[in-house]
Amino acid sequence: MTFSPSELDKLAALACLDISREERERLGGELARILDFVRQLENGATDEVEPLTHPLELSQPLRADVVAEPVDRERYQRDAPRTESGYYLVPRVIE
Amino acid sequence: MKWEAVIGLEVHAQLATESKIFSSTPTRYGAEPNTQAGRIDLGYPGVLPVLNRKAVELAVRFGLAIGATIGRQSVFARKNYFYPDLPKGYQISQYDRPIVTGGGLEVVLQDGSVKPVGITRAHLEEDAGKSVHDLFPDATGIDLNRAGTPLLEIVSEPDLRSAEEAVAYLKCLHTLVRYLEICDGNMQEGSFRCDANVSVRPHGQRELATRTEIKNLNSFRFVEQAIAFEIERQTEVHEDGGTIIQETRLYDPNRRETRPLRTKEDAHDYRYFPDPDLLPLVLDEPWIQTIASSLPELPRAKRDRFMASYGLSAYDATVLTQSRALADYFETGMRARTLDPKILANWVMGEVLAGLNRDHLEIEAAPVSADELAGLLARIVDGTLSGKMAKEVFEAMWGGGGTADAVIDQKGLRQLSDTGALESVIDAVIAAHPEQWAEYCAGRDKLLGFFVGQVMQATRGQASPQLLNALIEKKRRPES
């Protein structure tokens, strides 16, 4: 298979990544080869097989509806590049 | 050509839990920004979700109440997209295996008829945070307090055919979630939000036409206005030979119109896949049975019972059962005294609801309790008060005047039921209006009202109308 520049751009947009001009050709080729490689999966006879999501087929545990986690906003916001008045800031979003 | 609108609603009901769906921070509304956003809500590296048992229980309550199939094994999936109010870059939701499938509501329309509306599915998911656009000059502020709040997304079948039907369905659902105590129903605070899918097709056509989705409708009024506008807009487009584009639109209540949201729809590809951090949610039969046995009497059953045991009309029964608290108020009144249910119903739906409305109160905070109202109505039944006087007493009670008897004593508001005293007033009125009396005696029956009115005026309304009628009639035909 091959990756056209526009397919690659669409993929990069979904993944929120920039792909530079020089990366584009190399990356397109690599992705195509990896995807060709994983195509072998078609060789598995899987018609009747249920997909397996978790290695151990257990069920979801539930927690009690109790408020337990303290929130230290000042501490958390020290990790953030830009905050003001308790808000995380991003460039203006126009709706 | 005749056109037919096809409407389906997606409702996001915030589930009434103390803590979030996958984390143990509070869900309280109105806190300072980001003071209720913990590590899991903020999507910190390495943190993991653990499901809140109460959220599951509330979803099951809903499913059982609408006669749905409860998924014995449901699956959480990730819906992937980038947005600043979505901290992890994905929303945990349910996709192809929701917790609730099928079921429906029987919606009472304005004309009293009942319309069944199907529910496609209801699934658990987490809410996103909020973006604040007007607080900073060059930036958008992100408040993640709401991130992770449990939601039940309830998707209806496209069974609705008008804006009025859509609102009736929405009100019915709103009543139900509050009955079940799974959601506080507060629309201003966003606890009960609605998106509407609207399309218009030629009458008689079976296939669905292209639809638009109107997002974030947060009042019944806006739902009705937005859908009505959208039906009209789409009808016009069809009639002009145009085509409808599948898109998301927003309703502007100021301009009373919907307009398209500026997003690149084709850029969306949510890449749903089962969340590997969460295991399949398996519900065992005993737990479902426990939840089922804890369900309250549901609105429809209560309405039917009100009609059957109290002899109320469908309309009265519907109004009185619109909330559990109102229905309880009515039934408390019925238990307090022996009353004609219709009289009590009229007073609850009339004076009580009007008073609550005027003073912006909930029924739980009504200044006149159901017991007190029943006490007042008993004074009408025993002839102490006329209806008109009772309203005056009710106003005084509402204003903090105490029980009906206390107000009656204090104001000296006792109906004149002393026959002798009334007869002398009647005689005086007859003497003052000899011509009318002659006509009345000659058979002009409708003059009775004139004489009753004159006597009432003279007694400042304290005469018992029944007694008065009887006495005047007796004067006309003394021999009978």
Add this chain to the structure above:
Amino acid sequence: MKPGVHALLEVARNHPGRVARYYRERIDAFNDRLNAFITVLDPPPRAEAPKADPGVLAGLPIAHKDIFVTRDVRTTCGSRMLEGFVPPYDATVVERLADAGCVLLGKTNMDEFAMGSSNETSYFGPVRNPWDLERVPGGSSGGSAAAVAAGLVPVATGTDTGGSIRQPAALCGVTGLKPTYGRVSRYGMIAFASSLDQAGILARSAEDAAWVLRAMAGHDGRDSTSADRPVPDYVAQLAEGIRGLRIGILEDCFDTGLDPEVGARIRDALRVMERLGARLCEIRLPHLALSVPAYYVLAPAECSSNLARYDGVRFGHRAEGVQDLATLYRRSRSEGFGTEVKRRILIGTYVLSHGYYDAYYLQAQRVRRLIREDFIQALSTVDLLAGPTTPTPAFRLGEKTEDPLTMYLNDIYTIGVNLAGLPALSIPAGFVRGLPIGLHLIGGDFNEGLMLAAAQAFQGATEWHTLAPPGFEASGP
């Protein structure tokens, strides 16, 4: 010969602080050659008041792979994205080992976000193999493996998504244990592929690994996928030995691609086990060949979603001077992530996207079930499975960086275990051209004890695990 955990605990008890100081000095002396650490910490002053319960591992120095978040200690995950990230909380593994009395000496280097098999994708530069500084230590837990091999710490934590503990353990000549999926909490372990990731240990011996596993394993209410079952006494179980165990040889691993000398050393090691009383037989797993393709669909799919949270808003790298949101996201992520991470995010995005999901993602999940069923079937006839951990000994730095597929195939023997969720172990089994190689043992679900006992018996009869790389010899504290 360097002393094991048991002996170190004795020294630590009698001479508080000495053990930690000894290893801390070795880090200072040798880390420049290896680049095994991203962050080095000073042990707390030994004047610290003795605790009522000092813990079963009191005074034992440890290093954590820099994928485990550590409160107030920078945690980078080998990425520029988290270059300055100082977490406000501890991973469960970190917490449990601290409670047991371990002394944290540093955070080890790793492939970026654990994506790599050579440690060359680290933003902080590659780790070097102490057996040959021109060669890779393996990855992604290469820093931990190199640090243990060189005697800079007696034990270190690692994580294993497709072989990231066992492959570097093999290439560095140490013991590497990947427990059963769910045995150790993933809380606070920065996610790569959630359904495959499992925390484990790099140590000098199976016995040392048993000591650490006993302290770090167990149910954690903060991880929904954590197994709620008791933790056996792995140290006590070591005495159970290998006699009478049925061991199935994974013949598929000897077919193609295997360096014949590696194959010969593994056959030698298996004969040692037979001599010790194990019964050998041949096993074939029909779908094992599909494990690498299944993995390279599932792991990237999960990673593409797990890494979406790095957007430069709440923590991590944020691009400068950007005026609009879309550019902020794209630029922050493109600057913060390295090539291999981007490559995997793109593959993962592709296989989950509309129109490809069924053919790639669902198909890979179906194959995953077939692979697990193969293993379970085999493990119903034998107690353990055995084979080589890697096809070759350590390769040269840069040798495989040009071709991602060649690099991916390095994990061909280890990946199936992660898909199946089973516990596995790599133990030193000899040398090929002066470089260590590993014997791979695979057990049934939650059968770590049995596996460790077999490894312990093997190590009682061999010396491979006691050898130190030339130039890194140590006498012990």
